[in-house]
Amino acid sequence: EPEVTQTPSHQVTQMGQEVILRCVPISNHLYFYWYRQILGQKVEFLVSFYNNEISEKSEIFDDQFSVERPDGSNFTLKIRSTKLEDSAMYFCASSFQRPNTGELFFGEGSRLTVL
Amino acid sequence: GESVGLHLPTLSVQEGDNSIINCAYSNSASDYFIWYKQESGKGPQFIIDIRSNMDKRQGQRVTVLLNKTVKHLSLQIAATQPGDSAVYFCAEIAAGGTSYGKLTFGQGTILTVHP
Numbered sequence: 001e002p003e004v005t006q007t008p009s010h011q012v013t014q015m016g017q018e019v020i021l022r023c024v025p026i027s028n029h030l031y032f033y034w035y036r037q038i039l040g041q042k043v044e045f046l047v048s049f050y051n052n053e054i055s056e057k058s059e060i061f062d063d064q065f066s067v068e069r070p071d072g073s074n075f076t077l078k079i080r081s082t083k084l085e086d087s088a089m090y091f092c093a094s095s096f097q098r099p100n101t102g103e104l105f106f107g108e109g110s111r112l113t114v115l
Numbered sequence: 116g117e118s119v120g121l122h123l124p125t126l127s128v129q130e131g132d133n134s135i136i137n138c139a140y141s142n143s144a145s146d147y148f149i150w151y152k153q154e155s156g157k158g159p160q161f162i163i164d165i166r167s168n169m170d171k172r173q174g175q176r177v178t179v180l181l182n183k184t185v186k187h188l189s190l191q192i193a194a195t196q197p198g199d200s201a202v203y204f205c206a207e208i209a210a211g212g213t214s215y216g217k218l219t220f221g222q223g224t225i226l227t228v229h230p
Contacts, residue, residue, distance in 0.1 A: 004158075035218075043159060043204065043220040056217055091158045103149065104218065106158030 002026045004107035023075045023092030033093040138188040138205035145207040
């Protein structure tokens with residue numbers, strides 16, 4: 001069964017460092033998303049991406065964050081200068097249809113620990 | 116602001132019992148509701164969805180009920196099994212077809228099934 005894959009599974013970084021989280025969405029999907037989950041809290045929307053541009057972003061997704069689809073398969077989330085409060089599980093998701101017409105498929109997440 | 120929340124943070128049941136997980140939402144404009152299951156160390160997994168023009172939808176061993184009058188959503192799991200143990204999240208997405216992925220998740224209910 002096709003699945004969303006994410007790397008790395010866990011990354012530890014120093015505050016102020018740049019981090020890139022990588023995702024390979026399901027191959028025929030058109031919509032891509034990043035969500036995050038701080039430990040013990042609910043899953044929060046960060047950004048959605050369609051047709052090579054950001055469709056929607058949350059207030060969390062400030063200038064320190066960026067997303068890219070550098071080729072036909074990868075979808076990346078970059079945090080330019082990490083802060084302690086960026087420590088969380090980051091989930092990539094994809095869908096074939098718009099989210100209010102079909103389900104999102106989530107990856108298993110990348111845990112980011114900022115020291 | 117608008118939010119989706121859960122009445123009960125934890126639920127313990129015996130194997131074979133039926134489980135009911137509840138969710139309250141506050142955005143009356145919400146059009147589409149989804150239940151996700153999240154097992155330890157994994158990403159959210161789609162269980163079942165329902166649109167605002169319905170009040171009940173059944174899947175395999177699961178039923179979602181929507182009461183728009185009181186803005187309440189529930190997930191019923193029949194003959195609960197130990198493999199059902201997980202955190203269950205409800206999520207909603209705004210109506211109007213303009214949203215591109217901003218699912219709003221509830222806090223989550225921890226379901227523990229005892230053999």
